[in-house]
Structures are given as structure tokens and as C-alpha cells.
Amino acid sequence: MRYLYLLLAISVAGGIQAAAPITAVADDWRTYHNARYGTTIDYPDLFKAGPPPENNDGLTFKSPDGADFSVFASYNALDFDLAGFQDFIVKNLEAGEVITYQAHGDDWFVISGTKGADGVFYERHLLSHGKQMTEGFVMSYPARLKQKYDPIVARMSKSSRSGTGFQTPGKR
Numbered sequence: 001m002r003y004l005y006l007l008l009a010i011s012v013a014g015g016i017q018a019a020a021p022i023t024a025v026a027d028d029w030r031t032y033h034n035a036r037y038g039t040t041i042d043y044p045d046l047f048k049a050g051p052p053p054e055n056n057d058g059l060t061f062k063s064p065d066g067a068d069f070s071v072f073a074s075y076n077a078l079d080f081d082l083a084g085f086q087d088f089i090v091k092n093l094e095a096g097e098v099i100t101y102q103a104h105g106d107d108w109f110v111i112s113g114t115k116g117a118d119g120v121f122y123e124r125h126l127l128s129h130g131k132q133m134t135e136g137f138v139m140s141y142p143a144r145l146k147q148k149y150d151p152i153v154a155r156m157s158k159s160s161r162s163g164t165g166f167q168t169p170g171k172r
Contacts, residue, residue: 028044028045028046029042029043029044029045029155030042030043030044030045031043031159032049032059032061032071034056034057034058034059034071034072034073034163035056036055036056036057036073037057037073037074037133037135037163038073038162038163038164039058039071039072039073039135039160039161039162039163040159040160040161040163041071041137041156041159041160041161042155042156042159043061043069043156044152046063046064046065047061047062047063047067047068047069048061048062048063049061050062057072057073057074058070058071058072058073058136059071059072063141065141065142065145066141066142066145067139067140067141067142067145067149068139068140068141069137069138069139069140069156070136070137070138070139071136071137071160072135072136072138073133073134073135073136073163074133074134075132075133075134076127076131076132076133076134079131080127080131080134081127081131082104082106082107082108082109082127085109085125085127085134086104086109086111086125089109089111089123089125090111094115096115096116097113097114097115097116097121098113098114099111099112099113100112100113100114101113107126107127107128107131108124108125108126108127109124109125110122110123110124110125110157111123112153114143115140117143118142118143118144119140119141119142119143120140120141120142120143120146120149121138121139121140122137122138122139122140122153122157123136123137123138123139124136124137124138124157124160126160126162128162128163129162133163135160135162135163137156137157137160139153139156
């Protein structure tokens with residue numbers, strides 16, 4: 001998955017920590033909290049977590065109907081500013097991905113679009129802790145399930161919270 005390539009490109013090796021806890025929340029939604037960086041997101045319980053990577057920088061989840069998402073964080077080892085980070089992500093899109101939507105704020109950006117003839121992708125990336133960390137939420141799902149997953153993606157994106165596992169005092 002591309003997120004692994006991204007993390008290899010911008011991560012600095014760190015220690016292995018215990019597997020991240022996953023706790024239940026209301027309405028058949030759960031919360032994933034990364035123990036290493038503190039990145040947190042809510043997700044529907046139809047997704048099942050895969051095995052954590054060795055460096056515990058995030059987790060990938062899959063649903064029975066073909067959707068998947070990843071949540072991850074790393075040190076901003078290449079010292080990206082927001083525009084440079086977005087350019088890097090866009091230049092490293094998977095073959096067949098076409099951006100149809102973009103948005104950004106002071107420390108985040110979103111890209112989404114089509115993935116080949118039958119897929120949809122969504123990516124939300126954040127520079128946090130005074131631009132010392134990158135945090136991401138990446139999701140893809142079959143285009144035939146767009147009506148089901150568009151509101152799920154919106155809720156998940158709104159629930160995505162910056163971590164406290166690595167923090168510069170007074171900065172987000």
C-alpha cells in the first residue's frame with residue numbers, strides 16, 4: 001500500500017510499542033488510538049484491523065465489501081511545508097488515481113477522486129506539532145458503494161484527531 005511507501009520515505013525509525021487499543025463507541029462505531037503517536041480516529045465496526053506494522057506507526061483496516069482505510073503518523077523527516085507535502089503525495093498517487101476534489105487549511109489538506117474505473121479514494125493529511133509530524137487517514141472503496149461510504153468518510157475525517165505521542169509544547 002502507498003501509505004507504507006510514504007512512511008518509509010519520511011519516517012525516522014523508532015522503538016516498537018504495544019499494539020494500539022481499539023475501544024467501542026456509540027452507534028456501532030469504534031475508536032482507534034495509536035499508542036506510539038496518539039493519532040485517533042472513529043470508524044464503523046464493519047472494519048476489522050489488520051496486523052500492526054513492526055514500528056507501530058499506524059494500522060490498516062478492511063471491510064468485507066472491499067473498502068479499506070489506513071491511519072498513520074510519522075516524523076516529518078523531510079521537513080515538508082504543507083505545499084511540499086501535498087506535492088509529494090500527489091506525485092506519488094497510485095496508477096489510475098485521478099484527483100476530483102482538493103481542499104486545505106493552515107496545516108491540513110484533502111485530496112479525493114477516482115481510482116481506476118471502479119474505485120474511489122480519499123486522503124486527509126495533517127502537519128502537526130509545529131510541522132514536526134505528519135498524520136494521515138487514507139481510504140478507498142468500490143465506486144458502486146459511494147452512497148454508503150461518502151458519509152462514513154465524512155464522519156471519519158471529522159473524527160480524526162492529532163496525537164499527543166510526540167508533542168512540542170504549545171503547538172499542534
